[in-house]
Amino acid sequence: MKSKPFELSISQWFNTKGAITLEQLKGRVVVVGAFQMLCPACVAHSIQQLKKMQTIFKNTQVAVIGLHTVFEHHTAMQPHALEAFIHEYRLSFPIGVDRHIPDEAIPQTMQALNLRGTPSTVIFDTAGEICFHEFGHVDDLVLGLTIGQLLSTANGSARA
Amino acid sequence: MKSKPFELSISQWFNTKGAITLEQLKGRVVVVGAFQMLCPACVAHSIQQLKKMQTIFKNTQVAVIGLHTVFEHHTAMQPHALEAFIHEYRLSFPIGVDRHIPDEAIPQTMQALNLRGTPSTVIFDTAGEICFHEFGHVDDLVLGLTIGQLLSTANGSARA
Amino acid sequence: MKSKPFELSISQWFNTKGAITLEQLKGRVVVVGAFQMLCPACVAHSIQQLKKMQTIFKNTQVAVIGLHTVFEHHTAMQPHALEAFIHEYRLSFPIGVDRHIPDEAIPQTMQALNLRGTPSTVIFDTAGEICFHEFGHVDDLVLGLTIGQLLSTANGSARA
Amino acid sequence: MKSKPFELSISQWFNTKGAITLEQLKGRVVVVGAFQMLCPACVAHSIQQLKKMQTIFKNTQVAVIGLHTVFEHHTAMQPHALEAFIHEYRLSFPIGVDRHIPDEAIPQTMQALNLRGTPSTVIFDTAGEICFHEFGHVDDLVLGLTIGQLLSTANGSARA
Numbered sequence: 001m002k003s004k005p006f007e008l009s010i011s012q013w014f015n016t017k018g019a020i021t022l023e024q025l026k027g028r029v030v031v032v033g034a035f036q037m038l039c040p041a042c043v044a045h046s047i048q049q050l051k052k053m054q055t056i057f058k059n060t061q062v063a064v065i066g067l068h069t070v071f072e073h074h075t076a077m078q079p080h081a082l083e084a085f086i087h088e089y090r091l092s093f094p095i096g097v098d099r100h101i102p103d104e105a106i107p108q109t110m111q112a113l114n115l116r117g118t119p120s121t122v123i124f125d126t127a128g129e130i131c132f133h134e135f136g137h138v139d140d141l142v143l144g145l146t147i148g149q150l151l152s153t154a155n156g157s158a159r160a
Numbered sequence: 161m162k163s164k165p166f167e168l169s170i171s172q173w174f175n176t177k178g179a180i181t182l183e184q185l186k187g188r189v190v191v192v193g194a195f196q197m198l199c200p201a202c203v204a205h206s207i208q209q210l211k212k213m214q215t216i217f218k219n220t221q222v223a224v225i226g227l228h229t230v231f232e233h234h235t236a237m238q239p240h241a242l243e244a245f246i247h248e249y250r251l252s253f254p255i256g257v258d259r260h261i262p263d264e265a266i267p268q269t270m271q272a273l274n275l276r277g278t279p280s281t282v283i284f285d286t287a288g289e290i291c292f293h294e295f296g297h298v299d300d301l302v303l304g305l306t307i308g309q310l311l312s313t314a315n316g317s318a319r320a
Numbered sequence: 321m322k323s324k325p326f327e328l329s330i331s332q333w334f335n336t337k338g339a340i341t342l343e344q345l346k347g348r349v350v351v352v353g354a355f356q357m358l359c360p361a362c363v364a365h366s367i368q369q370l371k372k373m374q375t376i377f378k379n380t381q382v383a384v385i386g387l388h389t390v391f392e393h394h395t396a397m398q399p400h401a402l403e404a405f406i407h408e409y410r411l412s413f414p415i416g417v418d419r420h421i422p423d424e425a426i427p428q429t430m431q432a433l434n435l436r437g438t439p440s441t442v443i444f445d446t447a448g449e450i451c452f453h454e455f456g457h458v459d460d461l462v463l464g465l466t467i468g469q470l471l472s473t474a475n476g477s478a479r480a
Numbered sequence: 481m482k483s484k485p486f487e488l489s490i491s492q493w494f495n496t497k498g499a500i501t502l503e504q505l506k507g508r509v510v511v512v513g514a515f516q517m518l519c520p521a522c523v524a525h526s527i528q529q530l531k532k533m534q535t536i537f538k539n540t541q542v543a544v545i546g547l548h549t550v551f552e553h554h555t556a557m558q559p560h561a562l563e564a565f566i567h568e569y570r571l572s573f574p575i576g577v578d579r580h581i582p583d584e585a586i587p588q589t590m591q592a593l594n595l596r597g598t599p600s601t602v603i604f605d606t607a608g609e610i611c612f613h614e615f616g617h618v619d620d621l622v623l624g625l626t627i628g629q630l631l632s633t634a635n636g637s638a639r640a
Contacts, residue, residue: 038561038564038565038568039568044524056301072564073561073564075560075561076560076563076564077561077564080555080556081553081556081557083556084518084553084557085518085556087553088518139212139216139300140299140300140304141212141213141300141303142216143301143304144302144303144304144305145216145304145307145308146304146308147304147305147308148304148306148308148311149308149309149311149312150308150312151308151309151312152308152310152312152313153312198401198405199408200408200409203363204364232404233401233407233408235400235401236400236401236403236404236405237404240395240396241358241393241395241396241397241401244392244397245358248360248393249360372619372621373621376619376621376622376625459536460621461532461536461620461621461624462536462624463621463624464620464621464624464625464626464627464628465624465625465627465631466624466628467624467625468624468625468626468627468628468630468631469628469629469631469632470628470632471625471628471632472628472629472631472632472633473632
């Protein structure tokens with residue numbers, strides 16, 4: 001039942017020294033928040049939720065990563081514009097730019113994850129398997145519940 | 161390390177047929193939300209959070225209970241007034257009136273739980289032990305995380 | 321076209337020395353906010369709006385008055401309970417209890433103003449005439465606009 | 481006491497046929513909302529306030545105009561990016577791009593109005609004179625009050 005582990009396809013990283021891979025993060029729960037800087041629901045809700053998760057989960061078993069999945073208005077959301085956005089919104093969690101192939105609207109990671117749009121939340125368990133995949137805003141209570149269950153399961157397995 | 165299991169001391173129940181005891185709820189995670197109907201932070205935040213939990217956790221391993229812990233303005237928050245409040249705020253989760261002894265400001269369960277005020281949140285694990293005890297508003301993400309961990313641990317134990 | 325000036329019918333005042341009459345307030349714009357302490361929309365929105373108006377209009381040509389128009393759950397919203405509510409919600413604008421006649425559900429001022437329910441907002445111009453009468457939450461922008469127009473008109477007349 | 485009437489310096493308009501001048505708008509109250517598309521407070525509050533004003537004041541004596549005053553991150557906030565922003569945020573009130581001279585950080589209208597930053601609100605009375613000039617978010621109630629007073633004064637003068 002083992003599939004080849006999923007990996008992000010990122011053309012540029014912000015807020016991190018060197019590239020981040022899911023492979024490196026094995027053993028931790030990884031929350032990937034897919035957003036676009038000009039998506040109103042992302043700006044109003046998801047960005048704030050990612051910031052809050054970063055604060056709550058700092059230096060724990062949960063890693064929070066932003067994924068800039070531009071699938072429209074490409075010229076308006078280039079990495080230099082994202083950099084200004086990150087500065088203005090005071091974002092300090094790692095953010096990867098989803099790799100964009102010329103002539104393809106949908107960037108690579110978004111295609112591979114089969115995301116319907118932004119915002120989307122994808123959670124990987126400690127083994128690197130996708131165990132949560134949702135389009136639209138996820139309620140904080142549901143998100144916390146999901147992550148809490150993954151953490152406990154992981155700890156239980158570790159102890160077993 | 162086993163202590164005598166904690167039990168609620170309730171003089172009257174709303175939204176439930178017959179009394180509820182923690183003893184009956186063993187095997188489920190129990191979230192007790194202590195509030196007062198004239199406490200602004202309770203009305204603005206905690207009551208809404210209890211409603212949301214009831215919706216999310218309906219018919220699952222999590223039981224949500226309101227506890228009306230009146231420790232001030234006693235004459236203004238009698239059960240008949242609480243009944244009007246429950247009706248106006250459309251609350252349908254079980255709510256117990258914390259037992260009040262004449263001449264004692266603090267009601268019985270509030271004393272036993274050593275609550276500092278309202279709102280307060282107390283969570284019992286599936287074995288009936290207190291494992292979360294907080295005064296003031298608890299962030300939804302933190303609350304979900306706590307409950308998720310308890311559920312998983314319980315399931316892990318059950319499987320073991 | 322002069323009608324007999326409208327007057328409030330109040331059984332008890334809070335946050336004021338002595339009774340307030342609209343007659344006394346002639347020359348000022350008077351905003352009357354009708355509410356019930358157990359009405360969720362009143363607590364969430366109207367009470368906050370009255371507080372904000374009090375802050376903005378303090379010692380100006382605008383008087384802000386709360387009117388406790390109890391038309392249901394009478395035993396739960398007696399003046400002693402309102403007093404606790406006023407204390408807990410830190411209300412310091414004048415609040416009058418709409419006079420209640422036994423066996424009549426609707427109190428006197430509410431009847432006279434023909435209010436449909438709570439919250440309701442009624443504004444009297446500087447001549448004591450009703451010039452705004454609305455059931456439900458009124459947007460701050462609309463409310464400010466209405467008051468601003470009344471103030472200017474009054475000043476214009478005064479100067480004329 | 482008459483000064484030369486102030487005029488906007490705009491390099492490009494959105495949501496309008498042909499250029500808009502304050503000269504054309506004489507006789508109406510004009511609310512100019514200065515913003516930047518990557519300014520968090522503008523996006524969270526001011527843009528929503530301008531939308532609400534447009535809805536409330538549509539086809540009345542009040543004209544609502546957005547002014548894109550870019551004074552930082554110039555390459556990220558070019559007109560083509562603003563166009564995407566306008567589309568995503570469903571803005572339909574007229575928006576002018578404040579004219580930017582190469583090598584000057586501050587655009588022309590912003591300089592002339594002596595704005596401190598974004599968001600800023602400037603209101604012109606029916607004679608085209610500036611009568612409100614504020615940096616930061618303006619409360620809806622205060623904004624409505626200001627506009628209401630200007631409208632009444634204008635009507636009073638017209639009648640005189």
